[in-house]
Amino acid sequence: MDQLWANRAASSEAAVAQRHLRRLWAIPGTQLGVVAWPSARRERLFGTWHYWWQAHLLDCLIDAQLRDPQPQRHTEIKRQVRSHRLRNFRWTNGYYDDMAWLALALERAAQLVGIERPRALAKLTDQLVNAWVPEDGGGIPWRTQDQFFNAPANGPAGILLA
Helix, strand or coil: CCHHHHHHHHHHHHHHHHHHEECCCCCCCCCEECCCCCCCHHHHCCCCCCHHHHHHHHHHHHHHHHHCCCHHHHHHHHHHHHHHHHHHCCCCCCEHHHHHHHHHHHHHHHHHHCCCCHHHHHHHHHHHHHHCCHHHCCCCECECCCCCECHHHHHHHHHHHC
16 A cells, blocks of 8 residues: 555544544443544443444454554454444344445454454344345345335345355
8 A cells, every 4th residue: 555545544543543432331342433523422322323334434444454454453343343233232233234234344354354253244144135025026125124125235235145
């Protein structure tokens, strides 16, 4: 990577880490991204929850680890994965696009940085496979129990299931 872009990436990472990464509910060994900055109390307590946002944050942490491998960041990635499940109380949620983005990030974490959650990945993949609706022409709906189909759900699901 060009040094200028590496410096920009490092600066961006530092800003995100300083402004957004916090412990989940004061539980040791946890970390999630606060969804606003400056943040209100509700956001700092993770009362506002954006499943997909955390999946994208995990992807960014993996990208940073590939750019500049660090033991502390490896720990942060593990904390991010663990905390996602703790805050959501399970691996799945009601939106197939969210689950597809998390599955892609978990797959990358396993393949690229050695942080594996095979049961989580299998659970998410199973949700997406079983969401396929051939009687409506194929595809995956946006949400569970819904008949609205869109590219935001089918794009990441298609990448994962390819």
